[in-house]
Amino acid sequence: MNINVTAKTVNLTDTRTSALASIIVTATLGAALLFMAGFAQSATLHDTAHDSRHAIGFPCH
Ligand SMILES: [Zn+2]
Numbered sequence: 001m002n003i004n005v006t007a008k009t010v011n012l013t014d015t016r017t018s019a020l021a022s023i024i025v026t027a028t029l030g031a032a033l034l035f036m037a038g039f040a041q042s043a044t045l046h047d048t049a050h051d052s053r054h055a056i057g058f059p060c061h
Contacts, residue, residue, distance in 0.1 A: 033049075053060045 050060070
């Protein structure tokens with residue numbers, strides 16, 4: 001019987017790659033939300049996003 005136990009190792013390259021991936025995913029999601037809300041055809045969706053911006057104190061107009 002052969003039992004192989006492999007320890008999970010995290011090296012610096014993996015950490016940097018995952019951090020960069022997190023930044024890219026977050027930025028993409030943020031931009032997608034911003035543009036989807038900004039160019040939304042539905043007035044309700046647009047107004048909701050607009051009200052949310054004011055609710056969190058984000059500069060709007
Ligand atoms: Zn506004």
